[in-house]
Amino acid sequence: MPKRTKLKMSPRLLKKKARRTSFGSKKHCRFSENPELVQKIDYKNVEFLKGFLTERGKILPARISGTANLYQRRIAQEIKRARIMALLPYNATSY
Secondary structure (H helix, E strand, O other): OOOOOOOOOOHHHHHHHHHHHOOOOOOOOHHHHOHHHHHHOOOOOHHHHHOOEOOOOOEOOHHHHOOOHHHHHHHHHHHHHHHHOOOOOOOOOOO
């Protein structure tokens, strides 16, 4: 029976593998876990919606905020309504 040799991984592949596995914990949607928060998604609730904006005024993506797809679309819709009503800025006033 022939002797098996273990394949060596290059340092580049080891770093790539480490990056893939070191994400940390998976993000959880706060609206799926707490249904009462869904009632807060409203264009008039400006302080709540500001939590989903960057300092430049952009809407945070779901991959960063951890929000589920359904609630991310509702949040984006309400932020856009608040912008139309001039409750939220379209972009940051100063950089």
